[in-house]
Amino acid sequence: MKTLPDNPHLHHLRQQAKELLAGLRDVDPTATLADAQASLAGQYGFRTWPELRAEVDRMRGRADTTDPALAQAIADRFGLGTVAGPMRSLARPDDIGRRWSVSTDRGSWQVRTMDTWWPIVDAQTDTALQLAAAAAGVLLPAPVRSRTGEIIESIGGHRWRAYHQLPAGPPLAPPVSAAVAHSVGGVLAAIHGLELPVDRISPWHAVRLSKVSWADLAAATTATTRTAAAGTWPAALQAAVPNLVDLDSIGRDEPAPEPVLTHNTLGPAQTRLDRDGRLVVLGWEHAGGQPPAWELANALLDWTVDPAGQINVAGVRALVAGYQDRAGRLPALELASFRGALTSLANYVFDQVQAASARDADDPKPEDRRYAERSVRHVLSRLPTRTTLERLLNAVA
Numbered sequence: 001m002k003t004l005p006d007n008p009h010l011h012h013l014r015q016q017a018k019e020l021l022a023g024l025r026d027v028d029p030t031a032t033l034a035d036a037q038a039s040l041a042g043q044y045g046f047r048t049w050p051e052l053r054a055e056v057d058r059m060r061g062r063a064d065t066t067d068p069a070l071a072q073a074i075a076d077r078f079g080l081g082t083v084a085g086p087m088r089s090l091a092r093p094d095d096i097g098r099r100w101s102v103s104t105d106r107g108s109w110q111v112r113t114m115d116t117w118w119p120i121v122d123a124q125t126d127t128a129l130q131l132a133a134a135a136a137g138v139l140l141p142a143p144v145r146s147r148t149g150e151i152i153e154s155i156g157g158h159r160w161r162a163y164h165q166l167p168a169g170p171p172l173a174p175p176v177s178a179a180v181a182h183s184v185g186g187v188l189a190a191i192h193g194l195e196l197p198v199d200r201i202s203p204w205h206a207v208r209l210s211k212v213s214w215a216d217l218a219a220a221t222t223a224t225t226r227t228a229a230a231g232t233w234p235a236a237l238q239a240a241v242p243n244l245v246d247l248d249s250i251g252r253d254e255p256a257p258e259p260v261l262t263h264n265t266l267g268p269a270q271t272r273l274d275r276d277g278r279l280v281v282l283g284w285e286h287a288g289g290q291p292p293a294w295e296l297a298n299a300l301l302d303w304t305v306d307p308a309g310q311i312n313v314a315g316v317r318a319l320v321a322g323y324q325d326r327a328g329r330l331p332a333l334e335l336a337s338f339r340g341a342l343t344s345l346a347n348y349v350f351d352q353v354q355a356a357s358a359r360d361a362d363d364p365k366p367e368d369r370r371y372a373e374r375s376v377r378h379v380l381s382r383l384p385t386r387t388t389l390e391r392l393l394n395a396v397a
Contacts, residue, residue, distance in 0.1 A: 001045045001378040002171065002269060006063035006089045008056045012170040016040055019169075019273070022177035026314040027306065042307050043173055045374035064089040070156045071102055074111055077153050078146050078162040081106030092371070096285055097158070101165065108165040110141060113158045120202045120264065120288030123151040123161065129196060129261055130284050136190045139274065140281045141166050161285075168272035168280045175304050175312035176268065183279040184303055185296075185322025188266065192292040193327055196261035202288035205264070205340035206256070210350050214244040217350070221357055233373060236380040237353060243383055248346060250386065251339030257331075259289030266295065267302040293331035294340035296323060300392050301341050307382050316395040333396055338389050345383075352376040 005012075021036035037049040046052040071087035074080070081104030090099040090110070097113030119126075127143050134140055141163040146153045152161050172180065203209065212220075218238045263270075263284060270283035290298075304315040324330050331337075356376040 001375045002043045002173065003091055003094075004044060004055065004059060005091050006059070007061060008059055010053065010056055013040065013052065013056060016170050016173050019177070019180075020173045020175075023175035023180075023312055023315060024306065026178055026312045027175065027310050039307060040173055042378075045371075045378045066100065067156075073155050074153075074160055074162070075102065075104055075109075076147075077155055077160075078109075078111070078144050080104045080109050080144070080162065087111075109144070109162055110165045111160055111162045114152055114161055114285070115158055117159075117285060120204070120286060121198065121261065125261070126284050126287040127151050129191075129194070129263075129287050132194050132196065133191050133263075133281075136194060138187055138190055138281055139166070139278050140284070143284075166272075166274060166280055168274045170272065172268040172271050172273070174268050174302060175306045175310075175315050178312070178314040178318035179277075180273070180279070181303055181312070181315040181319040182322035182325075184266070184271075184299060185319040185324075186326045187279055187281060188292075188296060188299055189323040189326035191262050191266075192260055192295070194260070198259055198261040198289035200289050201256060201259045201294075201340070202264055202286075202290060204286075204288075204347055205290055205294065205344045208248070208343060208346050208350075210347075212350070214241045214248075217353060221353060224357065233356060233377045233380060236377065240380050240383055243385055244346065244349070246386055247342045247384070250342055250389070251336030254336040254339065256339070257291035257293060259291050261287065262290050262292075262295055264288045264290055264295070266299060290340055291331075291337075293333055293337040296320075296331055297333055297337035297392075298341035298344070300396070301338065301384060301389070304392070304395075305384065305388060309382075309384070309388055311388070311391055311395055313395045316392060320396055333393060335386075335389060335393065342384075349379055349383075352379050 017033060017036040017040050020040055021031060021033055024031035024036055024039065041049045041052040044052055046055065065086040065088055071083045075083050084103045084105055087100050087102040090101055096117045097115045099110060099112040102109050102111060130140055130143055134142065143151065144162040144164065145151055152159050218241050221237055222234045265283055265286045270281060272280040274280050300316055300319060303319060304312045320330060352375050356372040
């Protein structure tokens with residue numbers, strides 16, 4: 001589920017909807033801006049565009065700020081200059097920490113905590129990947145080392161890293177236009193073409209991290225989750241069990257191809273368009289190993305399928321063409337190529353169910369409970385099927 005920033009702007013939502021409309025019109029030339037707005041609202045976990053607008057109005061101006069002394073301590077440690085205003089939060093905490101924006105007399109920067117980071121490769125390795133990708137033409141916010149040459153520094157009880165801030169628009173939303181899809185394919189090919197070695201496939205993509213079966217998880221959730229707090233999502237999980245079991249079986253017995261060091265989470269949420277319409281890639285902290293065919297298949301699923309399961313065939317062909325134009329060849333794609341994407345999805349679904357199950361009607365943070373419930377309802381309502389994957393492969397052919 002897409003996450004609103006801490007200080008959302010209606011202008012950015014309108015921009016996202018207009019960009020999304022281009023992708024929807026690749027699928028259906030009669031699609032309207034209202035269709036794009038409704039699709040975007042759904043991707044944020046809301047039923048309608050007015051509900052999403054109301055949430056934006058409610059959240060406006062609610063970004064957190066830090067102690068000015070902490071902001072300056074971070075700036076001093078990373079050599080960012082003299083802080084020129086409040087350091088503001090950009091989004092709610094994620095699985096790594098929280099992102100913040102700070103301006104100094106030397107420019108604009110993003111810093112983020114790394115308190116809950118679960119590294120697949122170390123920070124030195126992901127930074128080397130970023131620098132190599134940038135040298136190959138991938139546009140990204142340059143990582144900043146501290147004055148002592150470190151990538152992560154402990155300051156004020158938190159672990160921090162810093163980046164240059166690039167002017168760019170809001171995150172993209174699928175299905176993207178064919179032009180954007182072509183750029184995505186080119187970026188993937190550029191990263192894979194580096195052929196940087198890695199010792200393993202990312203565990204998040206290689207294996208389900210929980211041994212609990214989907215049927216047992218659904219039964220336990222139904223038995224323990226309070227109906228008043230949970231709404232309808234436990235029933236949705238129960239209904240999704242056959243599909244989740246089927247998705248788990250895809251590619252399970254096939255040998256995995258050799259991985260390369262790659263971005264590993266190159267989806268719409270990790271990208272922006274700059275003022276010239278060029279793709280900006282963020283979120284390199286989850287860098288790790290994946291076979292190129294797996295990440296390409298994952299990209300097709302993330303970028304060219306809308307929430308209703310419709311496929312932007314023009315986008316599929318553009319993404320593949322962008323990859324081939326840059327690499328000169330295409331990894332062989334088959335149903336088993338979706339194994340990494342489906343394993344990652346299974347781990348995400350399990351985590352979202354666990355997060356929602358942990359919240360009840362007496363939760364001291366009702367906003368976190370509402371977010372968890374929206375998130376699990378969203379992911380369960382938008383699971384791909386075997387048929388979706390087969391249609392994607394047919395579009396590539």
